[in-house]
Amino acid sequence: MTSRSPLTMVPATDRVTVVCLAGALDADCCVRLAGELTRHLDRAARQGHRLVLDMTAVPAVGEAARRTLREETGYLAGAPVLVVATPEVRKELEQDDLPGMRLHGTLVEALTSLPPSTAPAPGRPARPRRTGKPPADAESLRGEIFGLRAKARTSGLIGVAQGMLIARYGLPGPAAAFALLREGSQQCNVPLRILASAVVTAPPPQTDAHWFLGRGTHAPPPDTAFVRAYGGDVTDRCHVLAAALDTAIAVAGADAGEVHLTDPAQDHALFLEGRRGLDAAYWDEVALVTGPPVVCAVARERLAPAAVPDVAADEVLSAHPAGQALLAAGRRAVYSVPLITPETYCTGTLTLHRNEPGIWPPPARRAELARLAADVAAWRSWYRRTVVLDALEHLHQNRPDRGAAARRPDGGAAKR
Template identity: 50%
Template sequence: MTGEATVTVQPVTEQAVVLRLSGVLDADGAVVLGRELDLRLRRADERGLRLVLDMSGVRHVSSTAVHTLDVHTRHRAAGPVLVTGATPQVRRVLTTTPLPGIRLYPSLEGALATVSSVPTSRTPQPEPYQAGETPGEVFGLRAKARTSGIIGMAQGILIARYSLPAPADAFTLLRAASQQYNVPLRVVASAVVTAPPPLSEKRWFPGRRRTPPPALGLPRADPVDLRDRQQVLRAALYAVVTLGDADAAEIHLTDRVQDEALALEAHHGLDAAYRDCLALVAGPPAVCARAQAEGRPVTVADVAADPEMAGHPVGRAALAVGSRALHSVPMTTDGGDCNGVITLHRVEPGAWLHPGQGADLEGLAHDLAAWLSWYRRTVVQDALEYLHAQGSGGG
């Protein structure tokens, strides 16, 4: 803007673009601010992006500039512009006048972390695929869409935190941490979004206490590396099918970045259409969501006769895969946190588990809950430490 003030634009995620302001926003600067807001908001709307105003470099805001900001944003209360990084003095000016079209955040990282597609309170119903598209192609696109938003949020946070020049550099950091510790890329991205900011320039979690992994009573001859997430879940799935005399099974884990929704992580005997429907479960009537909400095992003896499930997409998906009876067991820690849910399938209707089987499955679910808590505070935090060292230039 005039004299000292400047404006730069940077796309930082697949969902947001940042307009960086610096210097002094005086009366002359308000004119330029108005033009920039008009242009950037229009382009952001065309591309389906949220606009973030980074004001960390602004030293002074005039009343004219505040009025200009209000005029261009007051109609956006349902989807406000995110304003971040304002100094205490600038923040006082912005909060003196009601500005319904903006939301203030103390840091760019915090603002970017809110730019996400949050699941609704019910299980999403997949849209039918279009003519010319194969189901496999559509399922793949949906799976990518479910993870791209989380990865995009993590990229935006890393760009702001380490002053990276582009989203590709942030993705390189995520991928390096993922490969170094064999942690899925989506899990690393989710941890970046949900973990508190690094506590020092050198260490993300300085002084953290390391503990050995908890014992897992997996009835399998082959040794399992407890730092390998895929190995543990695969072995657990084998144990579930064996212990529960099941025809199919699935394991969902809670996703912290998506309001503890259940993400499908391991499966046996389930086709692609079922996995697509139950890939992310945000609430009942899915049996796994019932078990999570109630904190206890839940059995549906006959899906076809269950009034909540028979006409719902999750019930139809179970029937389509040949499952008539379902049994879900929550993975609950000693502290009462639900880290996931195990679900067993049977082709014949009826409650089939005897008390001994039920107790064994609950014991395995408890062991898996303890293991996942350990994995998150050990292996995942190791990956974050590595990422932080690389991003800070100390790697």
């Protein structure tokens, strides 16, 4: 293999703030999108950073969302936001004039587009450097490979699902399989990774016409305190999990938090689904957790809350990359509560962080967190039995060969 240029090392971490977006950007999300963009742009400006939007997990960007992006970033034509997106999303974004955004295919491509100078933008304060921070080259490698690793975690699963759809429906190739997945994801508002996981783990379709027989009337969402307080669209996975995490942080008085859900397609490993107040160095380490000493994995194994009063005093965790990343970010106490269904199955975890070491949260708060975790587990179980199965049914009934069969004179199924 040849290369037209030598290896490029970009000291990215001291120069950029990376924000990941997931899910379809439609009219309903514009208010939240504008608020989040303003917050992250202001924070990046205070640190003298360029903002990078990783949109590789965004399947579609509606007209209203494109307008929001233009309004929120238009003033940044001189130092535009760097956007990493799939070819399909880049094509949608190119429909509009977005002077404050520059589109790239990969995170490496975006980072290497930065000018060689490492000085902060004029008029912006330089980011304070932490003592004991790794050298610039190590930070550069972390910044570049993070995006690649995150994409690999999802693309491998999606590739397996594509292969299954090609074999099952006689599709012409990966592009047709991906188009079918994407259409099902968009129509049913189910993230592409979640739909791919369901394709991989679900039993084969029961008939040519229906994936599942006899489902009948869907059960209503669980009538729990959390769902009632949420009051929004309970089929919107991203918003429900964000509300759960925000509630947990408020209940515990935490400085940061994260929510993981188990992924059946990856041996029920814990997949990071949401985060607050955590930097990339840490959430790169916990994006896919398979076992201890990461605290959420301990809680999952015990089927009971796990607490670390002081990460620095825990010999095993403090030696682990996730613990080291927590200490580097100034997080000392960690508390994780599992999401347990009535059948005593762990479906995920809510993990909270506090800057000050010590035994925390107090007993009353722990009881409240346990109730919240049970409510979220009940919602997730309902979501998998209804919304995800609906998405599979939609995919099965709208596959290309079914449309072709409907056009045949005998109405029969296409041969496979």
